[in-house]
Amino acid sequence: MNYFSIGFRNILKNHRRSLVTLLSVGFGFASISLFAGYIKYVYSGLAKQAIHGELLGHLTVMKQGLRTEGRLHPAQYMFSKEELDRVMPILRKYPHTRLVTPRMSLSGMVSNGTASTVFVGEGMVPEDVKKLQGDFQRKLSGDLKADNPIGVATAEDLGRILNLKPGDSAALLVSTVTGQANALDVDIVDDFNTGNVGTNDKFLYLPFDLAKSLYDFDGAERLIVLLDDKAFTEQARTELTAQLKQAGFDVELKTWLELSSFYSQVKRLFDMIFAFIFSNVFIVVVMSIVNSMSMTVVERTREIGTLRSMGLRRSGILRLFTTEAFMLVVLGCAGGLLFTLLVRLAVNSAGITYTPPNSSNVVSLMVDLDVPRMARTFVMLSLLGIAAAFFPARTAARKCITDSLGHV
Numbered sequence: 495m496n497y498f499s500i501g502f503r504n505i506l507k508n509h510r511r512s513l514v515t516l517l518s519v520g521f522g523f524a525s526i527s528l529f530a531g532y533i534k535y536v537y538s539g540l541a542k543q544a545i546h547g548e549l550l551g552h553l554t555v556m557k558q559g560l561r562t563e564g565r566l567h568p569a570q571y572m573f574s575k576e577e578l579d580r581v582m583p584i585l586r587k588y589p590h591t592r593l594v595t596p597r598m599s600l601s602g603m604v605s606n607g608t609a610s611t612v613f614v615g616e617g618m619v620p621e622d623v624k625k626l627q628g629d630f631q632r633k634l635s636g637d638l639k640a641d642n643p644i645g646v647a648t649a650e651d652l653g654r655i656l657n658l659k660p661g662d663s664a665a666l667l668v669s670t671v672t673g674q675a676n677a678l679d680v681d682i683v684d685d686f687n688t689g690n691v692g693t694n695d696k697f698l699y700l701p702f703d704l705a706k707s708l709y710d711f712d713g714a715e716r717l718i719v720l721l722d723d724k725a726f727t728e729q730a731r732t733e734l735t736a737q738l739k740q741a742g743f744d745v746e747l748k749t750w751l752e753l754s755s756f757y758s759q760v761k762r763l764f765d766m767i768f769a770f771i772f773s774n775v776f777i778v779v780v781m782s783i784v785n786s787m788s789m790t791v792v793e794r795t796r797e798i799g800t801l802r803s804m805g806l807r808r809s810g811i812l813r814l815f816t817t818e819a820f821m822l823v824v825l826g827c828a829g830g831l832l833f834t835l836l837v838r839l840a841v842n843s844a845g846i847t848y849t850p851p852n853s854s855n856v857v858s859l860m861v862d863l864d865v866p867r868m869a870r871t872f873v874m875l876s877l878l879g880i881a882a883a884f885f886p887a888r889t890a891a892r893k894c895i896t897d898s899l900g901h902v
Contacts, residue, residue, distance in 0.1 A: 508790060512822065515786040519826025519875065522779035524833040526772055526871050530864040531838060533764045538862065540761070541724060544754035546630035547689065549618070551593070551718035552727045553734070554753060555585065558744045560716065569671050574713045577743070584737055585719055590726045595622040596714035598705040602668030604648075604698065606656040613652065613666070615698045617705020626720060636684040636699045643701055645683035651695035653685050660684055666700075670710035678708055690756070724750070772871075779875060784882040787819050791886040812887050819883035823876045831868075838863070 506512070544550050557564070557571045564571035573581060578596065585594045598617035603610045620638035636647020646666075648658055658664055660682050667677045680700070688694045706712060721730055731747045738745050751757065838861045846859040 516826045518782035520829035522775045523827045523830030527834040530867040531861040534864040535862040540757045546628045549626045550750040552721040553719040554748045556716040590722045593720035605665045617702045619702045636686040645681045646700040647684040649694045649697040783879045787883040788886045815883040815887035816880045819879040823879040
């Protein structure tokens with residue numbers, strides 16, 4: 495017996511009910527797929543923003559305890575020049591390493607000569623900034639000039655507060671590693687938007703050598719490692735940690751995912767929203783399939799009795815109805831997939847933009863294809879669709895043949 499052929503004819507025979515079920519499955523599948531594609535695009539963009547826009551790289555190497563005791567005794571938890579000469583070759587020899595660059599964080603006061611405000615700064619090697627940025631389009635960090643050792647880049651709102659723009663001069667006042675006051679005049683060579691309203695009024699980037707001079711320390715606070723691909727992050731952390739500890743360094747390696755609190759917060763939020771939407775859509779779709787198949791089985795009780803009297807086993811009855819339910823899910827998901835592709839094409843071509851919460855950058859509304867989630871959704875719908883047909887069909891198949899034939 496060709497169960498698929500019979501199932502398809504039964505779907506056509508009950509075309510109105512089948513159409514409602516197909517629409518329910520199709521739109522449900524499309525809703526889940528579109529939102530899954532949207533958050534996949536968001537996650538991809540946030541990951542790229544953290545690694546290349548915020549210049550976190552893939553791994554950050556620091557001495558154990560830097561983020562706790564390091565604030566009280568900074569010199570003990572920073573890499574000296576001699577230690578850098580031993581650590582950096584180990585990191586650079588790793589097969590997937592593209593770049594290793596030192597970093598120095600510092601904070602203090604910035605003044606335009608008449609007014610001043612607090613700043614948070616990052617010292618980095620100017621030549622390495624472009625390598626870290628890669629092909630990231632949005633400018634979340636300033637462009638430092640290799641030929642200007644005292645040139646700094648200020649966040650836009652910080653520059654606006656002090657009326658500083660590229661070409662102006664300013665003064666930085668910080669505490670050295672021993673707690674002494676140190677001040678230097680600097681040139682403003684660039685401005686940038688951090689993409690976060692909480693940091694756009696206090697952040698600046700400065701050359702690494704200038705940061706060392708201000709902090710009065712010949713070394714580095716931490717090292718940034720850029721890999722070939724973020725897929726190697728966990729593997730690289732495990733292997734490099736072992737190599738560095740074998741070399742006698744008590745270090746910890748943090749991934750970009752651990753250091754980017756914004757990415758983690760947004761991901762948790764979207765995961766909860768997706769779970770909520772998925773649950774609601776799933777319940778509606780499953781109830782539609784259950785209702786359709788229950789009514790179909792009840793209406794076809796006499797047909798079941800006839801088939802049983804002709805020698806079809808109970809397992810054959812179950813196979814017939816579960817095949818029909820599976821075909822409904824397949825056809826509905828196929829229509830949902832087509833609808834998803836059309837809507838995705840329309841949205842991606844429309845050029846829609848918006849400003850996310852707590853952000854000062856405009857981003858594009860785009861939809862990706864999250865194939866793994868789409869596949870899992872199809873499998874779950876298929877299993878529940880089959881289950882929705884299995885139980886009422888089993889009940890009907892267990893009826894006495896004479897009772898089934900006399901059913902009205």
